[in-house]
Amino acid sequence: MSGKPLKSIVESLLFVYDQPLSLDRLALILEEFERSDLRAALDELMEEYAGAERGIVLSYVGGGYQLRSRPEHADYIRRLTKAKGVKFSQSALETLSIVAYRQPITRAEVEYLRGVDSGGVMKSLLEKKLLRILGKKDVPGKPLIYGTSREFLELFGLKDLNALPTLKEIQELVPPDPFADQPALPLGSVEG
Amino acid sequence: MSGKPLKSIVESLLFVYDQPLSLDRLALILEEFERSDLRAALDELMEEYAGAERGIVLSYVGGGYQLRSRPEHADYIRRLTKAKGVKFSQSALETLSIVAYRQPITRAEVEYLRGVDSGGVMKSLLEKKLLRILGKKDVPGKPLIYGTSREFLELFGLKDLNALPTLKEIQELVPPDPFADQPALPLGSVEG
Amino acid sequence: MSLDTMQSNLFSEALEQSYRVQIEEFEGPLDLLLHLIKKNEVDIYNIPIAAITRQYLEYMELMKELNLDIAGEFLVMAATLLQIKSRMLLPATQEEDGEAEVEDPRAELVRRLLEYQRYRDASQLLSARNLLGRDVFARTFDSPELAEMEPQEEPADVELFELIEAFQRVLARVSVDTFHDVVADGISIADRIGEVLSVLHAEKTVCFDALFTTGMTRDLLVVTFLSILELAKLKLIRVVQVESLGSIWLTLSADQQENRPEQEGVEPQENQNSLETAEDAVVG
Numbered sequence: 001m002s003g004k005p006l007k008s009i010v011e012s013l014l015f016v017y018d019q020p021l022s023l024d025r026l027a028l029i030l031e032e033f034e035r036s037d038l039r040a041a042l043d044e045l046m047e048e049y050a051g052a053e054r055g056i057v058l059s060y061v062g063g064g065y066q067l068r069s070r071p072e073h074a075d076y077i078r079r080l081t082k083a084k085g086v087k088f089s090q091s092a093l094e095t096l097s098i099v100a101y102r103q104p105i106t107r108a109e110v111e112y113l114r115g116v117d118s119g120g121v122m123k124s125l126l127e128k129k130l131l132r133i134l135g136k137k138d139v140p141g142k143p144l145i146y147g148t149s150r151e152f153l154e155l156f157g158l159k160d161l162n163a164l165p166t167l168k169e170i171q172e173l174v175p176p177d178p179f180a181d182q183p184a185l186p187l188g189s190v191e192g
Numbered sequence: 193m194s195g196k197p198l199k200s201i202v203e204s205l206l207f208v209y210d211q212p213l214s215l216d217r218l219a220l221i222l223e224e225f226e227r228s229d230l231r232a233a234l235d236e237l238m239e240e241y242a243g244a245e246r247g248i249v250l251s252y253v254g255g256g257y258q259l260r261s262r263p264e265h266a267d268y269i270r271r272l273t274k275a276k277g278v279k280f281s282q283s284a285l286e287t288l289s290i291v292a293y294r295q296p297i298t299r300a301e302v303e304y305l306r307g308v309d310s311g312g313v314m315k316s317l318l319e320k321k322l323l324r325i326l327g328k329k330d331v332p333g334k335p336l337i338y339g340t341s342r343e344f345l346e347l348f349g350l351k352d353l354n355a356l357p358t359l360k361e362i363q364e365l366v367p368p369d370p371f372a373d374q375p376a377l378p379l380g381s382v383e384g
Numbered sequence: 385m386s387l388d389t390m391q392s393n394l395f396s397e398a399l400e401q402s403y404r405v406q407i408e409e410f411e412g413p414l415d416l417l418l419h420l421i422k423k424n425e426v427d428i429y430n431i432p433i434a435a436i437t438r439q440y441l442e443y444m445e446l447m448k449e450l451n452l453d454i455a456g457e458f459l460v461m462a463a464t465l466l467q468i469k470s471r472m473l474l475p476a477t478q479e480e481d482g483e484a485e486v487e488d489p490r491a492e493l494v495r496r497l498l499e500y501q502r503y504r505d506a507s508q509l510l511s512a513r514n515l516l517g518r519d520v521f522a523r524t525f526d527s528p529e530l531a532e533m534e535p536q537e538e539p540a541d542v543e544l545f546e547l548i549e550a551f552q553r554v555l556a557r558v559s560v561d562t563f564h565d566v567v568a569d570g571i572s573i574a575d576r577i578g579e580v581l582s583v584l585h586a587e588k589t590v591c592f593d594a595l596f597t598t599g600m601t602r603d604l605l606v607v608t609f610l611s612i613l614e615l616a617k618l619k620l621i622r623v624v625q626v627e628s629l630g631s632i633w634l635t636l637s638a639d640q641q642e643n644r645p646e647q648e649g650v651e652p653q654e655n656q657n658s659l660e661t662a663e664d665a666v667v668g
Contacts (some may be wrong), residue, residue, distance in 0.1 A: 001568040005245075007245065007247070008245050008246060008247040008262060008265070009247060010266050011245065011246065011247025011248060011261055012247035012248065012261040012265040012268065012269055012521075013247075013268060013269060014247075014441065014521065014522065015247060015248050015261055015264075015521075016261050016269050016272070016521045016522075017272060018274060018523070018525040020658070022398065028323075029268065029271050029272050030268065053197075053199065054200060054203065055199070055200040055201060055202065055203025055204035055205075056203060056204065056206060056207050057205075058598070060232050063553075066527070067207070068526060068527070069204040069207050069208045070200060070204050071202040071529060072559070073200070073201050073205075076201050076204065076221070076222065077202050077205060077208050077530060078204060079222075080205060080208065080209055080221060080530060081222045081530065083296070084289065090550070093542070093546060093547065094550045094551070094553065094554055096547060096550070097548070097550040097551035097554065098551065098554055100551070101551050101574060102574045102614075103574070103577070104577065104581075104618055104620060105574075105580075109312040113449045113554055114554065122529045127304065134618075134620060135618065135619060135620055136619070137618055138618065138619050145618060145620075147578075147581070152642050156543075156547065157326065158327060158544070159327055159543070160582040160586070161578040161579065161581070162328070162578075162579050162582060163328050163429055164326055164336070164544075165328070165544065165548060166571070166575060167334050167548065167551065167555070169336055169554060170315070170496045170545075170548050170552070172311065173299070173311035173312065173314055173315040173318075174311050174312050174315055176224060177377050192407065207523075207527065208526075208527040208530045209530070210522065210523055210524055210525065210526060249520075251520075258522055259522065259523070260516070260520040260521065260522045261520050261521040261522075262520070263453065263514040263520050266518065266519045266520070266521070269521050273521070277458040278515055278516075278517040278518045279518075280511065282411055282504075282507070283411050285507035285508075285510060285511050285531075286411065286503060286504055286507045288510070289503050289504075289506040289507040289510055290503045292506075292510075293503065293506065305496075305499060305503060306411065306412055306414065306500065306503075307412040307413050307415075307457055307461070307496070307502060308411060308412030308413070308414075308455065308457045309413035309456075309457065318545045319544060319545070321545075324543050324544065324545065325543075325544045325545055332385040341543070346515075346516055347515055347516050347517070348510055348513050348515060349514050349515070349516065349520065351511055356506070356510075357506055357510065359502050359503075359505075359506055360501075360505060361576075362500050374489065381505065
C-alpha cells in the first residue's frame with residue numbers, strides 16, 4: 001500500500017517547492033516513510049517523467065530532485081513572458097493615482113507631491129495612453145497639464161471620473177470608533 | 193503528428209506559469225495551432241491528471257487552467273513549505289458569500305443582510321483582492337458597489353460565478369394563524 | 385488523514401461549537417438569534433418571541449457584566465424584539481371586514497433570519513471547498529525557466545483599490561494642507577473639476593446653472609464655483625454668455641474638444657465662434 005500514495009505525495013512536494021529537494025530533506029519531511037520506499041518512489045517518478053510526451057521533466061540537479069519544463073519547449077515558454085502582465089511599479093501607480101485624483105495637474109505638482117522626479121514615469125504612462133495632456137497652464141513657463149485618459153477609465157472599469165471612489169469613501173469603511181456613543185442598554189423591561 | 197507534441201507543450205506552459213491560463217490566452221500564445229487541437233490537448237491532459245495516483249491535478253478555475261497539488265496531500269505540503277495556510281473568520285466568509293451571490297452590492301446592503309457593520313471586513317477583503325470595487329451605484333449618495341474578483345474564484349476553486357453552491361430556497365412565509373399557540377410555549381426548559 | 389478531518393480542524397462549525405464557552409462571540413444579532421432558535425429547538429417560522437427575547441437580553445446582560453463592548457446593532461435588535469413582543473401581546477384586532485389581514489409582527493424578522501441563514505450556510509459550503517493555499521497549492525513562483533527570460537512589458541491587471549491605496553500612501557507622506565483644503569461632502573475642488581470636465585466631455589456645452597442644482601450644500605456650491613474658476617483659469621473651458629444677462633454657458637476649450645495629444649502652437653480660437661457654438665447648443 002505504501003507505493004502509490006507515497007509516489008503521489010512526493011510528486012506534490014516536488015511540484016510546490018521552488019528548489020531542488022534532496023533525498024535527505026524528503027526523508028526528514030516524510031519521516032513516517034522508509035527511506036528505501038522514498039528512493040523507490042523517486043525512481044519510479046523519474047522513469048514516468050522520462051516518457052517523451054511529457055511537458056515536465058524530473059531532473060536531478062545540485063544534489064536534489066526538481067521538476068522542470070521540457071527544455072525543447074523553451075521557445076514556447078518564452079512567449080509566455082510576452083503575455084505576462086507586468087505589475088505596475090509602485091511609482092507608476094502612485095503617479096497615476098495623483099493625476100487621477102488631482103487632475104488637472106502639472107508635472108511639477110506631481111513631483112512636489114511625490115518628492116521625486118517623475119518625468120520618466122509620466123512619459124511612460126503617456127506612452128501607455130493612461131495619461132493625456134489636457135493643455136497648458138496659463139502661468140509663466142506654460143507648463144503642460146495632465147489628466148487621465150479613456151484608457152485609464154477602461155483599465156479600471158470606470159464609467160467616468162465620477163465613478164472614481166473618493167478617499168473618504170475608503171476611509172469610511174473602517175469607522176474610527178464604533179462604540180463611541182453607545183446608548184444605554186434597554187434592559188429594564190426584561191421579564192417575559 | 194500534431195497531437196502529442198502540442199499536449200506536451202501545453203503541459204510545459206501550464207507548469208511554468210504561476211496563474212491560470214485561459215484557452216484564449218493559450219490560443220494567442222500558440223497561434224500556429226488550431227484552437228480545436230488545443231482544446232483536445234487540454235481535455236486529454238485533464239483526463240490524465242485525473243488519474244488517482246497523481247500528486248498534481250489540473251483544475252479549471254476562474255476561466256483558466258491551472259496545475260495544483262492534490263488536496264489530500266495538503267498536510268505534507270505544509271510541512272515542507274511551512275505555509276500557515278489561509279484562514280478566514282466567519283465574518284469574512286459571510287461577507288464574501290453575500291457579495292458573491294448578490295453582486296453588484298453596496299456596503300449598506302451587505303450590512304443589512306448580515307445585521308452588523310461590515311466596513312472593516314470589506315476593507316480587508318479588498319486588500320486581499322478577494323473583493324473589488326465595481327464603481328458607484330446610480331442612486332442618491334452614489335454608494336460604491338462591490339463584487340468578487342478573479343482571485344476569489346481561484347481561492348475557492350470555482351470555474352465561474354455560476355459554479356457557486358446553490359443557495360437554499362427560502363420557504364414561503366405562510367403563517368396560517370400566527371397567534372394560535374402563542375401562550376402555550378414550550379418554555380419550561382429554556383435555561384441554558 | 386482524510387480531507388474531512390483536516391478541514392474540520394481548521395473550519396468546522398460543529399467542532400467549534402463543542403468548545404464554545406457560555407459567553408461566545410457572535411457575528412451579530414442575527415447570528416445570536418439563530419443560535420438561540422437552534423438551541424431551543426423551536427420553529428423559525430413560529431418563534432416564541434417572549435422567550436427568545438428574554439434569552440437575548442440575558443445574553444446582552446452577560447456581555448455587559450463581562451465588560452464586553454456591545455455593538456450598536458445588538459441594541460437595535462433588542463429594541464426590535466421588545467417591540468415585536470409588545471405587538472404580539474396586543475389582542476389581534478378583529479377587522480371590520482376581516483379582509484385587511486395584519487401581518488405577523490415577526491414576519492420581517494423571520495425573513496431576515498432566513499436570508500441570513502442562507503448566506504451563512506453558503507459560506508460554510510464555500511469554506512468546505514478545497515481552498516487555494518490551504519488544501520491545494522499552486523506554484524507561486526516563476527519557474528527558473530521563465531524567470532531567466534526577459535519579460536516584455538504590457539499593462540497589467542490592476543485593481544481600483546490599488547490606485548486608491550497608492551494615493552493614500554502619497555497623502556500619508558505629504559502634509560495635508562498642501563492640497564486644496566476646501567472639501568464639501570467629501571468632494572474637493574480637484575474632484576469637482578474632474579466631475580465638471582467629464583460632464584463637459586459628455587455634453588460639450590453645459591449651462592452654468594445646471595451645475596448648481598437645488599439641494600446642493602452651500603459648501604458644494606462654493607466648491608463647484610471655485611472649480612469652474614480654476615478650469616477657466618487653466619483655459620480648459622470657456623465661459624460664454626450669449627446675451628447680456630442671459631444664461632452663462634460652459635464649453636470645453638477648442639483644443640480640449642480636438643483632444644490633441646500635443647498642444648504645440650494651438651491657439652484657442654476666440655469669441656465670435658464660441659458664441660455661435662454656444663447658441664447652437666442652446667437651440668439644439
